[in-house]
Amino acid sequence: MNAYWELTKSSFRRHSTYRLAAVSGAFTNSVFGLIRASLLLSAISTAGGSIGGYSAVEAATYVWLGQALLTPLGLFGSAEIAERVKSGDIAVDLTRSVNLTASYWAQDLGRAAFDVLPRGLPPLVIGAIVTGLSLPTTAGPYALGFISIIAAMTLNFLGFFIINLLAFWVVEIRGYWMLYLVLMNLLSGFLVPVSWFPQWMLDFARATPFPSMLQTPVDILAGRTDVVESLALVGTQLLWLAVLLTGAHLMVRFGSRKLVVQGG
Amino acid sequence: MAEIEALDSTWVTNAKLLRLLISARLRSQTAYRGSFAADVAGQVVLALTEFVELYAILHNIPTFGGLTFAQALLVFAFASIGFSIGDLLLGETDSMSDAIRMGKLEVLLTRPLPVLLQLMTSDFQLRRVGRLAFALLAMAAALFLTDIDWDPGKVVLFIITPLAGAAIFGALFVGAGASQFWLVDGRQFGNAFTYGGRYVASMPGAALFLPMQVFFTFVVPATLVAYAPSLVLLELEGPAGIPSWTGWLGLPAAVVLWGLMLLLWRAAIKKYTGAGG
Numbered sequence: 001m002n003a004y005w006e007l008t009k010s011s012f013r014r015h016s017t018y019r020l021a022a023v024s025g026a027f028t029n030s031v032f033g034l035i036r037a038s039l040l041l042s043a044i045s046t047a048g049g050s051i052g053g054y055s056a057v058e059a060a061t062y063v064w065l066g067q068a069l070l071t072p073l074g075l076f077g078s079a080e081i082a083e084r085v086k087s088g089d090i091a092v093d094l095t096r097s098v099n100l101t102a103s104y105w106a107q108d109l110g111r112a113a114f115d116v117l118p119r120g121l122p123p124l125v126i127g128a129i130v131t132g133l134s135l136p137t138t139a140g141p142y143a144l145g146f147i148s149i150i151a152a153m154t155l156n157f158l159g160f161f162i163i164n165l166l167a168f169w170v171v172e173i174r175g176y177w178m179l180y181l182v183l184m185n186l187l188s189g190f191l192v193p194v195s196w197f198p199q200w201m202l203d204f205a206r207a208t209p210f211p212s213m214l215q216t217p218v219d220i221l222a223g224r225t226d227v228v229e230s231l232a233l234v235g236t237q238l239l240w241l242a243v244l245l246t247g248a249h250l251m252v253r254f255g256s257r258k259l260v261v262q263g264g
Numbered sequence: 265m266a267e268i269e270a271l272d273s274t275w276v277t278n279a280k281l282l283r284l285l286i287s288a289r290l291r292s293q294t295a296y297r298g299s300f301a302a303d304v305a306g307q308v309v310l311a312l313t314e315f316v317e318l319y320a321i322l323h324n325i326p327t328f329g330g331l332t333f334a335q336a337l338l339v340f341a342f343a344s345i346g347f348s349i350g351d352l353l354l355g356e357t358d359s360m361s362d363a364i365r366m367g368k369l370e371v372l373l374t375r376p377l378p379v380l381l382q383l384m385t386s387d388f389q390l391r392r393v394g395r396l397a398f399a400l401l402a403m404a405a406a407l408f409l410t411d412i413d414w415d416p417g418k419v420v421l422f423i424i425t426p427l428a429g430a431a432i433f434g435a436l437f438v439g440a441g442a443s444q445f446w447l448v449d450g451r452q453f454g455n456a457f458t459y460g461g462r463y464v465a466s467m468p469g470a471a472l473f474l475p476m477q478v479f480f481t482f483v484v485p486a487t488l489v490a491y492a493p494s495l496v497l498l499e500l501e502g503p504a505g506i507p508s509w510t511g512w513l514g515l516p517a518a519v520v521l522w523g524l525m526l527l528l529w530r531a532a533i534k535k536y537t538g539a540g541g
Binding site: 018047173179197 | 301304307323327451456
């Protein structure tokens with residue numbers, strides 16, 4: 001347990017040294033936030049007040065919360081583990097006395113913990129100034145939102161982890177990685193809220209773990225769902241967590257049997 | 265005379281070298297068939313989701329930023345064609361900071377070819393053709409669905425628009441790459457203008473906040489890539505920040521932007537001090 005905590009802390013420190021990356025990331029997230037907010041607000045004003053249950057200020061809040069959480073939740077992932085499989089370095093990870101999945105998750109948690117403030121705060125401040133935000137005034141949504149964020153971050157981690165582990169079987173994962181990223185970005189409700197989708201797409205999205213990766217924490221934090229709905233959404237997140245965890249576990253088990261390290 | 269011949273022969277070798285480099289690149293990219301197929305599919309799906317995003321907004325409302333679905337599709341197609349060509353040729357400058365950090369740039373600097381030309385060919389990403397294919401399909405659909413009253417001027421505009429768009433995005437990529445010489449860890453900064461520009465270009469400009477209309481037309485000319493020329497083709501009035509006469513500004517803007525970005529690029533290469541590689 002201690003080892004994982006150390007991994008989390010050192011990952012936090014590692015990411016905190018790249019300050020310029022954090023500043024430029026926050027800048028870009030804010031510019032995209034401005035573009036997305038203006039597009040959604042224009043659409044809502046054409047529609048005459050609301051689309052898919054989102055009024056203007058609610059849609060703006062949705063955009064800014066999404067832009068703020070995007071990096072902490074790890075929506076763009078990384079291909080680091082696949083590189084380690086390719087180079088054979090993963091063999092070193094496998095010999096360590098810590099669980100492979102848990103050790104990488106601990107590092108991702110450290111990254112997310114650092115990213116929350118420098119990447120999350122600027123878009124929210126800009127959003128509050130430009131469009132205004134509608135945030136709940138009671139503590140409940142924030143408490144459940146916090147749990148939902150940890151769950152969503154873990155789901156995103158596991159999703160990319162699984163894609164990375166494909167490297168045990170294929171030479172180059174970039175295509176699969178890209179396919180996953182693009183589908184996830186769309187179906188997680190990152191581009192437009194899931195409830196704006198046409199019915200067939202909505203049904204499809206809801207059958208995947210993707211809305212649990214972004215739409216759920218954003219909706220809970222914005223106070224769009226009552227306690228019962230929020231609990232049901234978190235329950236869905238935990239269900240997907242169990243599914244993806246099982247998948248990752250099986251892949252590590254069978255993948256490491258397939259692993260060939262030359263001259264290791 | 266001898267001098268000219270010598271010059272000629274170096275040019276020939278350079279051209280040969282370039283062709284050799286490109287064809288070797290293309291062969292290596294198609295070597296792993298399964299992975300390459302997934303790569304191309306990824307690019308097609310990427311373009312598809314960009315389209316679905318627009319569709320997910322438009323199926324809720326009759327017009328978006330004053331454009332019907334078919335008209336918005338025309339904007340989307342222009343932007344997509346322009347971006348995918350620009351990305352195909354110069355998208356690699358996005359990872360300039362890696363080349364700087366790893367010391368790969370030294371290798372490029374020692375070769376007798378301009379660095380920019382080497383970047384264009386050294387990672388000519390064939391998979392990005394998938395995106396272009398989808399964009400062309402979208403353009404065909406847009407032309408079929410919209411009612412454009414063609415005249416010679418509009419035909420000329422229709423032809424130069426994708427080229428100007430490709431040039432504008434290419435220049436933005438060069439600028440983003442150059443900025444990474446100063447902001448080695450800050451590569452995301454440039455993304456606000458390259459990928460942010462693509463995002464703006466593919467949407468109806470009138471849907472933007474007014475200050476952003478002005479910024480993305482007269483500072484970063486993203487709306488000139490697709491929305492402004494589409495206004496001319498469709499004979500529509502533009503919003504306050506993007507008057508419809510800007511429809512013809514794509515090509516001049518591309519030329520000006522290239523001039524500025526090349527200056528920036530030259531300054532960046534001069535500034536480069538190496539990473540001890």
